Amino acid sequence: MRIVVHGQQAFGKAVLERLLERGEDVVAVCCAPTKEGKPEDPLVEFAREKGLPVHQPASWKTPEALELMKSFNADICMMAYVLLFVPEEVRDAPTYGTFQYHPSLCPMHRGPSSINWPIAMGSTMTGLSIFWPDDGLDEGPIMLQKTCEIGPDETLGDVYFKKLFPMGVDAMIEGLELVKAGVIIKHDQRLEDGSYESWFGKDAATIDWSKPAQEVYNIIRAANPAPGARATIKDTEVQIYDSALLEGDGTPGEVVSATDEGITMQADGGRILIKRLRPVGGDKQPAGAWYQG
Template sequence: MRIVVHGQQAFGKAVLEKLLERGENVVAVCCAPTKEGKPEDPLAELAREKGLPLHQPASWKTPEALELMKSFDADVCMMAYVLLFVPEEVRDAPRYGTFQYHPSLCPEHRGPSSINWPIAMGKTRTGLTIFWPDDGLDEGPIMLQKTCEIGPDETIGDVYFNKLFPMGVDAMIEGLELVKAGVILKHDQRLDDGSYESWFKKANAVVDWSQPVDQVYNIIRAGNPAPGASTTFKGEELGIFDSEKIDGANDGQPGEIVAIDDNGVVVQANGGQIRMKRVRPAGDKKKVPAAEWAQATGLSTGVTLGN
């Protein structure tokens, strides 16, 4: 079967690696153009290393892009993490069309921050969807889905890299096997019956210490490592990353620092406390242990964050 791999970054590279390990016939690799001054995409690097035809059009909305996809004479296109919009006529150029990976249980959490939002909402399960995209935003018939748990202390980094990434690579291969077998599952269920969620931005990850401690902890986990939750200290932003929830402890007012030790800085929330273990001070690109930050700033208990 003649396969086009369309994707980018580490996930696209991992899917291509898996296909090549299996001896699949990859006839073309497509990814976004390399930006000036930026390193080349890992998928593009691997394609060049393996001597595969690499194409990086700036847009797929042109007649030239359609002719390019047709020229591959492909049976199927596998979309592994694609940010550029690809119109229907291009997606349908391969004999069996195009299928795509999305890291949520669609139609829930359609959109670009589909891993952050379930954590921020305190959900205990999420998953991934392999689907046949249409011209909507993360819409189209579902081929298959996989689920996984969200542990009570897991961050977006934990859920993605330890679960949704490896599961997703395997699910893309499973989707290919379904296409090969002629089991092309275009279910009646579609992905357009859920609300589209925009980016989980820094503004969504600002901590309100007066909120229930579970909600505060969920926001911090959903932003770790990106975009990073934050509060303020002396009027400047303080990024919050690794943390720990302490249920039931009420030793101060919301936002008040109630303890400082070698393990971090403990801040009061509503109905419990958060131990900040790693932070990023304003103007600093590096994340540092919270205990180190406290010592450097002469921090003491009784100080209130978030004012």
């Protein structure tokens, strides 16, 4: 089966690595253009090392892009972490079309920050979807889904790198096997309630210490390692990373203590031990040492 891999970054590279390990016939690799002054995408570097043709069109909405996809004479296109919009006629150019990975249980948490939001909302479960994209935003019939737990202290980094990343690579290969077997399963996700959420950015990651401590802790976990939860401590705006939820009452927003272990901040009905932070514009560092300094 002739395969086009369309993706970027470490996830796209991992999918390509798995396909080559299996001896699959990868006929082309597509990736977003490299931005001036930025390092080459890991997927592009790896594909070139393996002697594979790499294509990086600035847009897939042009006649030239459509002809490019047709020229591959591919059976299937596998989208592994794609941010550029790909129109229907391009997606349908391969014999069996195009399927895609998304790190949430679609139709819930569609959008660019699909891992952050369930953590911030206090969910204990998330997952991934392999689906047939249409022209909507992370919409289309679902091929398969996998679930995983969100531990009470797990961060964005924990959930993605330890769970959704390796599960996702396996699921992409499982999807390919279903296509090869002719078992193309499509469930219409529009029959269920769903949500589209925009970027989990600065506003969403800004801490209000008057909120319940569990909510504050969820935001910090959801923003670690990116974009970093934001708060003002000692009249300095900082980004908060590693932390822990503690018991204790007091006035929300006050610094309860500062030790070598970290800074303990009071929220509503509980406390947050901040272990690592970064003053905006500075470097990540132990929170206690920064405060005492």
